[in-house]
Amino acid sequence: MTKPSSDPRHTLTLRDVSEASGVSEMTVSRVLRNRGDVSPQTREKVLEAARALGYVPNKIAGALASQRVNLVGVVIPSLSNMVFPEVMTGISEVLEGTGLQPVVGVTNYLPDREEKVIYEMLSWRPSGMIVAGLEHSDASRAMLRRAGIPIVEIMDIDGDPIDHAVGISHRRAGRQMAEAIIAAGYRRIAFLGTQMPNDHRARKRLEGFEEALAKAGLQLVDREFYSGGSALLKGREMTAVVLNRTPDVDFLYYSNDMIGAGGLLYCLDKGLDVPGRIGLAGFNGVELLDGLPRKLATMDACRLEIGRKAAEIIAGKASPGAKVELFPKLEPGDTIRPVSGQH
């Protein structure tokens, strides 16, 4: 007496389908994978049996035997900040047709956690890995390098990729924003950001920003950091603090759009003249901004496109150089005053 027929709760195997259809396991396997030539009648018998039993193939056994895993590991710092979901959309879009499946892991901006997530993912022998950022522990880098699969580091290109990189230059983005602000005539500029020692992209933007200020003989007149809580609310609070501490500040540069939006709402509440008395800018280009009473200046981080390009590299649809640089567009919105007529 065989297990399967006597135990209705037994997990089905190819063997069960084989017995039910009177066809060898090998042929059943071929039918279910659409591989090799199988006669239409055999094919029908097999599909019928599989359907009737409710057979779900065991990918673990399949992967072990074929040494092929249709998984792509995606390692990102967070899901709750509006930027990575869109990257995921781009990745899914491209992977859709390829038979590859994204599997996400979240690190919460912690290098140790990232190392663990990468280790766990690699232990499933995925076909490729997409990892946010260029900064990783030595162990993480070593594991990825050794894995023998395509690795794409995304979001950032200011640094040395392990294999491929797709992203923007955050340093340049910061510089460009500073230049636009200066060109618009603002001079007393403050920075407001979330306190994230491991958010290297935000750090690089700030570095680029200060670099450009320095070149114009300026420096930040104030800076304020916060962490945790509702970004919109934090934006309000930080803005209140800065306006209070440095009343003559004339521009507020935020490390992301959410806190920038909070700041904007605060300034409007207070009846401040935006962008006349004070200008504001954020970063990311999140769609949220479209619903605000006034449109916050920002730079699009090319999230969708980064996801797409990264997935294309993994899927082998693109064979570019090691680095793919994208160029974010500055969207001045309604919170940077137009550049005055002459220079």
Place this chain on the structure above:
Amino acid sequence: MTKPSSDPRHTLTLRDVSEASGVSEMTVSRVLRNRGDVSPQTREKVLEAARALGYVPNKIAGALASQRVNLVGVVIPSLSNMVFPEVMTGISEVLEGTGLQPVVGVTNYLPDREEKVIYEMLSWRPSGMIVAGLEHSDASRAMLRRAGIPIVEIMDIDGDPIDHAVGISHRRAGRQMAEAIIAAGYRRIAFLGTQMPNDHRARKRLEGFEEALAKAGLQLVDREFYSGGSALLKGREMTAVVLNRTPDVDFLYYSNDMIGAGGLLYCLDKGLDVPGRIGLAGFNGVELLDGLPRKLATMDACRLEIGRKAAEIIAGKASPGAKVELFPKLEPGDTIRPVSGQH
């Protein structure tokens, strides 16, 4: 001549670690899994060799041999609407210490896609599945039932679960909100929602809402649906449409907080007296609301708690009845006028 030493790019196996350390494969396996007794010196030798080689275990082989997979499938409709990331946080929090790992799949509210995602996940033989909602195709339900693992359907409890369910009654939530609105004296009430035939939770809320209106001898004076785009912006647009079409409307009930927030910003822009002339309410209790100029009335969907409870069931930390009902709290915020003193 063996493969490994001759090919530095070969993926390492237990055998390689075994040879490098002079210890049997079995003992190496024990060390790497912290299973069984191994002498400290052997242990050290093995760990040393594994580290030096950069060995990453092959979970595929391990899972096949042990018939154990430390994965929990999580199937949700979307990642971009602020509600599921928090559910994920709750799940991760609880799973953290158990050795189990969540793997998410996104369905975009499409039943066909859900079926495929479930099929793919089950083919990896996870230890449990967490699936959003109680409505699934017959095939999906059959697969889940047959899988022989704990299944937890989350978010909703208005219906029959396959195995376990953790969530709130959206029908009751809709009813409660309607009752609060009526008690506050509003009578000309409109509904504004996103057009999502497969968002069964939103549908049930609306049903409960209309039920309670009917009981009070009322019915909706207007309704408006939209889909796609920036929720905040859509909220503004829909609100404009409704206010224009039904000028004497005195309450706007939104299917979620984001469009409600858009509506609130619109009403404030227009200088409408909120909550005097017109009241508003949303649903979810997203933290975003904390940063708005006025706090939108809402009901907390218990997202974090749902994630936690679901994960506890999967992890075997809780063995409750089939349904775990949570009770959302109505938060009147600043957009429902206080109930008048008497009767």
Place this chain on the structure above:
DNA sequence: TTGAAAGCGCTAACAC
């Protein structure tokens, strides 16, 4: 077009 045998890399179960 179909089937039989071997084995993917690991672990359970049992020796020693």
Place this chain on the structure above:
DNA sequence: GTGTTAGCGCTTTCAA
């Protein structure tokens, strides 16, 4: 404490 043996459920390879 450590090693040996026999698979896990599939696919590869080769034969018919």
